[in-house]
Amino acid sequence: MSLEQFKNRNVGTQNYVKLDLDHSPTTGWCQFKQVVKRTFKPELFVGLGVTFREMVNALFRGKMHTTQYPFEKLPISPRYRAIHDMLRLLESGNYRCIGCGLCEKICISDCISMETKYDENQRKEVSEYTINFGRCIFCGYCAEVCPELAIVHGGRYENASEQRASFSLFEDMLTPIDQLNLQQEYAGFGAISPNADENVKSTPLAY
Amino acid sequence: MVSTIFLTATALPEVIWIGVIIKAVLILAVIAAIAGFGTYIERKILAFMQRRLGPQHVGPFGLLQLAADGIKLFTKEDIIPQHANKFIFSIAPVITAATAFIALAAVPVFPDFTIPFTDILVPSIASDINVGILFVLGMMAAGLYGPLLAGMSQGNKWGIIGSARTAIQFLSYEVVTGLSVLAPIMMVGSLSFVDFNDYQTDGLWLVVYQPIAFVLFLIAGFAETNRTPFDLLEHEAEIISGYVTEYSGMRWGLFFIGEYANMITIGVIASIVFLGGYNDFLFIPGWIMIIGKIAFSFFFMLWVRAAWPHVRPDQLMWLCWKVLMPLAVINVLITGLVIMI
Amino acid sequence: MYETIAFYTFAISTTILFLITVMSKNVLYAMTALASGMVMISGFFFLLGADFLGVVQLIVYVGAVMALYGFAMMFFDATRDIKEKHQNPALVFLLGGLMALMFVVIFSAPIIGDNVQALYPIVEGVGNAQAVGMVLFTKYLVPFEVAALMLLVAMIAGIILAGKKMDYSLTTSEAADEEINVEEKLQADIEREKGEA
Ligand code: SF4
Ligand code: SF4
Numbered sequence: 001m002s003l004e005q006f007k008n009r010n011v012g013t014q015n016y017v018k019l020d021l022d023h024s025p026t027t028g029w030c031q032f033k034q035v036v037k038r039t040f041k042p043e044l045f046v047g048l049g050v051t052f053r054e055m056v057n058a059l060f061r062g063k064m065h066t067t068q069y070p071f072e073k074l075p076i077s078p079r080y081r082a083i084h085d086m087l088r089l090l091e092s093g094n095y096r097c098i099g100c101g102l103c104e105k106i107c108i109s110d111c112i113s114m115e116t117k118y119d120e121n122q123r124k125e126v127s128e129y130t131i132n133f134g135r136c137i138f139c140g141y142c143a144e145v146c147p148e149l150a151i152v153h154g155g156r157y158e159n160a161s162e163q164r165a166s167f168s169l170f171e172d173m174l175t176p177i178d179q180l181n182l183q184q185e186y187a188g189f190g191a192i193s194p195n196a197d198e199n200v201k202s203t204p205l206a207y
Numbered sequence: 208m209v210s211t212i213f214l215t216a217t218a219l220p221e222v223i224w225i226g227v228i229i230k231a232v233l234i235l236a237v238i239a240a241i242a243g244f245g246t247y248i249e250r251k252i253l254a255f256m257q258r259r260l261g262p263q264h265v266g267p268f269g270l271l272q273l274a275a276d277g278i279k280l281f282t283k284e285d286i287i288p289q290h291a292n293k294f295i296f297s298i299a300p301v302i303t304a305a306t307a308f309i310a311l312a313a314v315p316v317f318p319d320f321t322i323p324f325t326d327i328l329v330p331s332i333a334s335d336i337n338v339g340i341l342f343v344l345g346m347m348a349a350g351l352y353g354p355l356l357a358g359m360s361q362g363n364k365w366g367i368i369g370s371a372r373t374a375i376q377f378l379s380y381e382v383v384t385g386l387s388v389l390a391p392i393m394m395v396g397s398l399s400f401v402d403f404n405d406y407q408t409d410g411l412w413l414v415v416y417q418p419i420a421f422v423l424f425l426i427a428g429f430a431e432t433n434r435t436p437f438d439l440l441e442h443e444a445e446i447i448s449g450y451v452t453e454y455s456g457m458r459w460g461l462f463f464i465g466e467y468a469n470m471i472t473i474g475v476i477a478s479i480v481f482l483g484g485y486n487d488f489l490f491i492p493g494w495i496m497i498i499g500k501i502a503f504s505f506f507f508m509l510w511v512r513a514a515w516p517h518v519r520p521d522q523l524m525w526l527c528w529k530v531l532m533p534l535a536v537i538n539v540l541i542t543g544l545v546i547m548i
Numbered sequence: 549m550y551e552t553i554a555f556y557t558f559a560i561s562t563t564i565l566f567l568i569t570v571m572s573k574n575v576l577y578a579m580t581a582l583a584s585g586m587v588m589i590s591g592f593f594f595l596l597g598a599d600f601l602g603v604v605q606l607i608v609y610v611g612a613v614m615a616l617y618g619f620a621m622m623f624f625d626a627t628r629d630i631k632e633k634h635q636n637p638a639l640v641f642l643l644g645g646l647m648a649l650m651f652v653v654i655f656s657a658p659i660i661g662d663n664v665q666a667l668y669p670i671v672e673g674v675g676n677a678q679a680v681g682m683v684l685f686t687k688y689l690v691p692f693e694v695a696a697l698m699l700l701v702a703m704i705a706g707i708i709l710a711g712k713k714m715d716y717s718l719t720t721s722e723a724a725d726e727e728i729n730v731e732e733k734l735q736a737d738i739e740r741e742k743g744e745a
Contacts, residue, residue, distance in 0.1 A: 039530075044514075044515060047514040047515055048510060048511070048514045048515075050514065051256040051510060051513045051514040052256070052510065054255075054256055054257070054258055055252075055255045055256045055258075057258065058255050058256075058258040058259075059255055063258060064258055064259070064260060065257075065258040065259060066258075066259045066260040068260070068263070292574070292576050292577075294577075295576050295577070295580060337599060338599045338600050338602075338603045338677065341600070341603040341604070341607065342599075342603050342606075344607065345603050345606040345607040345610065346606075348606075348607060348610050348611065349587065349606065349610050351614070352580075352583060352610070352614075355614065355617055356576070356580060359576055359617070359620075359621060360576055367621060370617075370621065371618070371621055374614055374615070374617060374618045374621070375618075377611070377614055378611065378614060378615060378618075381607075381611055385607075398600070398677055
């Protein structure tokens with residue numbers, strides 16, 4: 001399934017196949033005809049044929065459908081809201097978060113807590129940043145409100161771990177510095193829409 | 208008495224007790240193992256038909272899944288519900304498994320053979336009573352007491368519904384089974400499996416003469432073994448697990464060993480009565496033929512399970528009393544007329 | 549030797565099982581004992597070399613008792629004991645005992661008088677089924693046919709009793725069809741009204 005189909009939520013525009021069901025028979029003759037028709041229609045054998053064909057397909061034509069989950073994973077939609085990622089600036093490698101505290105403020109389950117201080121250049125520095133994933137409802141508000149696209153939702157959906165702290169610290173969510181080149185811009189909630197350029201209007205300067 | 212038991216075993220080396228014991232061990236060990244192994248095969252084949260992989264991780268190709276399941280079943284807590292009738296509840300699974308194996312005692316699986324370098328003749332049947340086919344069908348019918356008692360004794364509504372369904376299924380399909388094998392019995396003129404086999408040694412397979420009886424027998428066989436189009440007794444979507452709702456551990460496992468043994472029995476009966484038995488076919492030796500036939504009928508049961516939906520109880524009885532039974536009676540009548548003329 | 553052991557095993561277990569059938573207050577125990585008693589009785593037939601009758605006993609009674617289970621399921625709670633009403637236990641005991649005694653006398657008299665003969669002994673070379681068939685279709689032909697007729701009558705009576713509502717199908721969705729018809733009518737009505745308006 002391609003991403004386009006995957007994201008298509010316009011129910012009703014798909015090509016549905018309508019079943020051609022006939023009404024229950026009313027007269028005895030109709031019932032008899034139905035019985036005869038159903039008796040001699042080889043539908044049951046069509047069913048057997050279908051399953052056998054699928055078995056041959058699976059075994060010999062490499063159409064096995066199983067995803068062996070812990071070893072291979074299906075791609076998830078970019079809009080999926082899983083464990084957060086903290087992104088870095090591509091140029092300097094510094095984290096993008098400016099410590100504005102908007103995410104902490106908007107979080108409706110009150111699970112982000114952060115502490116900031118001024119560093120020697122009088123810039124805000126994030127000294128503590130944790131998300132309590134026992135409470136987070138993955139609403140995505142924090143990602144939407146962040147002015148710097150610093151906090152986004154990542155694709156890590158396997159939330160079982162020995163300790164909650166395993167993925168709630170700032171360092172854990174931050175893109176590892178050596179994988180900076182692999183950092184993906186987030187396409188989901190709160191991100192710039194793909195056709196943002198078209199929507200930008202030039203500021204009317206001629207007052 | 209002993210002489211009547213081995214009436215038909217006239218082959219030269221005398222059948223001695225050791226041969227019978229070897230046969231009994233063969234049946235118990237091999238069929239019990241296959242019955243257990245059947246669960247693995249069923250899961251694999253159903254998986255392939257749905258383009259899945261099936262058991263995969265225990266042993267190569269998941270072959271040892273059976274051992275894993277066995278360990279699980281044996282070590283599971285054996286729960287007996289508080290308001291159940293404890294005695295009946297405990298013996299019900301044993302009935303299913305035991306009758307399934309007793310039925311196998313009168314079923315021929317391989318042709319007679321002597322063990323190489325000795326004079327020990329292993330007969331084709333552990334005990335060739337001369338009403339073999341009736342005995343096997345009767346024992347399989349008695350096996351349905353397992354589900355019936357299990358359902359009634361556990362003090363659970365789903366169980367009661369399951370056992371009620373057992374009763375109707377049994378009462379309906381016993382008739383069809385009997386009538387459908389009656390026509391071949393009339394042609395052969397004997398109730399012994401060995402005679403069935405010998406009848407087809409030179410001629411065509413009986414399925415050529417009796418196609419309707421064969422189909423009817425297969426349908427009734429599905430009902431008898433609770434296989435999918437007729438698995439009303441334990442249909443999960445409707446009655447949780449029916450008669451096995453309250454069972455756990457190895458008692459639950461016994462039901463399934465019984466069910467798979469019954470599937471093999473039905474396969475054996477179908478291949479001996481209708482499909483030419485363990486006779487040699489062209490250049491293929493008989494024992495390969497019979498294994499192939501049994502394997503195919505086992506596979507067919509799984510295939511049907513993958514392909515067909517199951518029917519409602521009322522549809523089952525409608526089918527039985529209004530379609531299959533008249534067909535079977537007509538078949539018997541026509542066979543009788545043809546034999547007389 | 550083996551036959552003696554087998555006979556006594558079957559005899560004792562049959563007696564015990566039927567005693568349970570009569571004495572037990574639990575439907576489930578009674579029915580199960582009845583069924584297994586019937587199976588045990590078929591053991592006697594096998595012992596006597598009458599395989600066919602043994603198997604017939606097995607098949608017929610397994611089915612018959614299964615039907616009884618159906619009634620038990622409908623009338624009783626299978627997991628509880630049933631309160632039985634005994635109005636005169638002494639009399640019941642006396643009559644029952646007398647009857648049992650009478651049966652013992654009736655059946656043991658010929659044995660004591662050494663006057664037991666097989667009417668149709670097993671002939672070597674004639675199978676069980678054939679032997680039964682020969683007797684049934686020669687000497688006992690009339691009773692056999694009468695029995696068949698009676699069963700037919702019973703079957704037809706049963707069908708008529710149960711078949712009063714047979715035309716009315718619980719399953720084919722007549723109701724659904726009706727609904728569809730109603731909907732179509734409504735649709736037509738709406739359209740007509742639109743046309744008029
Ligand atoms: S996703 Fe929602 S609940 Fe979770 S941290 Fe962000 S704002 Fe809070
Ligand atoms: S909203 Fe963005 S920039 Fe502001 S504190 Fe949160 S993560 Fe940092």
